[in-house]
Amino acid sequence: MINTSFISNIVYGVTIDWSHFTPWTSFAGGLLIGIAAAMLVLLNGRVAGVSGILGGLLTPRPGEIGWRFAFIGGLLVAPALMRLFGTSVFPRIDASFATLVIAGLAVGIGTSYGSGCTSGHGVCGISRLSPRSLVATASFMLAGMATVFLWRQVA
Amino acid sequence: MSALGAFLAGLVFGVGLILSGMTDPGKVIGFLDIAGRWDPSLAFVMAGAILVGFFAFRLAGLRARGFLGGAMELPRRRDLDARLIGGSIVFGIGWGLAGFCPGPALVCFGSGQDKAAVFVAAMLVGMLAYTIAERTRGASAAA
Numbered sequence: 001m002i003n004t005s006f007i008s009n010i011v012y013g014v015t016i017d018w019s020h021f022t023p024w025t026s027f028a029g030g031l032l033i034g035i036a037a038a039m040l041v042l043l044n045g046r047v048a049g050v051s052g053i054l055g056g057l058l059t060p061r062p063g064e065i066g067w068r069f070a071f072i073g074g075l076l077v078a079p080a081l082m083r084l085f086g087t088s089v090f091p092r093i094d095a096s097f098a099t100l101v102i103a104g105l106a107v108g109i110g111t112s113y114g115s116g117c118t119s120g121h122g123v124c125g126i127s128r129l130s131p132r133s134l135v136a137t138a139s140f141m142l143a144g145m146a147t148v149f150l151w152r153q154v155a
Numbered sequence: 156m157s158a159l160g161a162f163l164a165g166l167v168f169g170v171g172l173i174l175s176g177m178t179d180p181g182k183v184i185g186f187l188d189i190a191g192r193w194d195p196s197l198a199f200v201m202a203g204a205i206l207v208g209f210f211a212f213r214l215a216g217l218r219a220r221g222f223l224g225g226a227m228e229l230p231r232r233r234d235l236d237a238r239l240i241g242g243s244i245v246f247g248i249g250w251g252l253a254g255f256c257p258g259p260a261l262v263c264f265g266s267g268q269d270k271a272a273v274f275v276a277a278m279l280v281g282m283l284a285y286t287i288a289e290r291t292r293g294a295s296a297a298a
Contacts, residue, residue, distance in 0.1 A: 029175025030203020038211030074165020106249025108281020114242025127208030143247025
């Protein structure tokens with residue numbers, strides 16, 4: 001049984017989920033992400049691509065270790081900072097443990113072969129108008145949308 | 156000094172991810188669910204980030220070094236290949252399955268969520284598998 005909303009969306013246009021739509025806080029968060037990427041490239045001369053920063057620690061080179069751990073440390077500490085301002089970071093994670101393992105493997109392997117993820121390609125690469133990053137971003141977005149669509153058919 | 160700069164950048168990045176909604180897998184899947192009830196919020200995350208990033212990377216392109224030292228290292232490749240596209244598709248499948256990409260997964264791991272820890276561990280195994288595969292490939296190419 002195929003999901004008919006897919007067809008109605010094509011015919012009548014997309015259905016917006018207004019109840020969850022948060023344009024302004026999402027835009028503000030995006031500005032902060034941009035500022036953080038600006039800080040890393042202007043201060044350290046490095047691209048803020050999370051998968052690349054993490055993956056680089058698996059083949060450590062001299063002078064390329066400290067800043068990587070420091071950046072990841074900042075990511076890990078961010079929830080504690082938010083807690084000081086009364087915001088708890090504990091979102092609901094619906095995926096089962098098995099799904100998380102498969103998804104994690106796919107993300108680790110995919111970002112390694114694809115040389116980047118949402119931050120490195122989607123934010124920094126598109127900011128640099130890199131053709132590789134534009135193609136990569138289109139590829140993972142379309143693959144993500146197709147996956148969610150197919151998942152909705154079976155789950 | 157350069158480590159302090161990187162730490163602050165990571166901290167601001169993490170706060171931005173939390174504020175934007177990227178650390179909520181349900182919201183990410185809502186964005187990818189274009190055929191269902193679509194939540195376009197995450198397009199506004201990209202718009203905000205790229206608005207700042209566009210000017211930052213233009214300025215970075217004019218400099219040989221970062222302000223705290225360290226050579227300016229910007230990617231120079233412009234070719235498209237199967238590894239880039241295939242890898243990105245595999246990444247997108249994983250992203251759609253769990254609603255996590257690397258940055259938000261690390262942030263949720265930092266808040267002590269066991270499910271995020273499972274995802275991060277599997278992601279590291281995937282990265283390690285790539286590293287080993289490339290080393291084997293390099294060794295057989297050299298032999």
